[in-house]
Amino acid sequence: MTSEKISVLYVDDEENNLVSFKAAFRIKYKVFTAISGTDALKILEEHPIVIIITDQRMPGMTGVDFLGQILEKYPDPMRILLTGYADMVAIVEAINKGKIFHYLTKPWNEDEVISVINAAYQKYLENKLLKETNDKLAVSNDQLEFMLRQRLLS
Template structure:
């Protein structure tokens, strides 16, 4: 994907983390940052995001709560959760409710996060491919049903 950068949305209530993430990854990826879940939802409404990375511990809305809001509206982006706390309940919630692709601990390791973003993007591409194939099959089924109805009526 040399011609177009992977679009990544990073959500964290700590501004220093947003600056660090952008500084490290802005050359390689199209980076968007948000200081809250609400701000991130606004970005999702305006930008085609492929990978979402969110911190778990945020004041107004946890990472899992944010992802739960994202799923019904924007189901395609692949979701990653970051947390500095060894909170297994948050991880379980993230997997079950936030349908995350991967969980990482803070502070993040640049190389591990980079590899995870790339794997998440591969999963995104596969998801879009399957979605398109299903749409084609759906259209084929509709056409078959129409032809079958025509045959039954004649």
């Protein structure tokens, strides 16, 4: 792990849950909280977020809807769905629409959350490295194609 704290955005419509999450994890992670999907979008615009944990059942915008909405503009953060309800439809929808990394149940267990965040961060780093490698490969491929065209023209 790096010396810089992992940035985690926690979205939940219950103020007590936001306070509890921040109190439990603020020392280990750089925690941002949002009481709605709309507030979370504002945070995403202003801060680089690595991990997003969102409650499923929220008024106005469910966690799945929020994750699906941010996917195009913010594809890199690892997404985790949190819900107190055993709702298989929501889980399947979250996997398909929100491309979640993991599913957690409420009430959350601190050790489990830490374990999932750390696993998500490792996957985030792997994805970042893969993207950087693919970008370098694309540049090399373009350079080789250019050199081949030059050789064919001469």
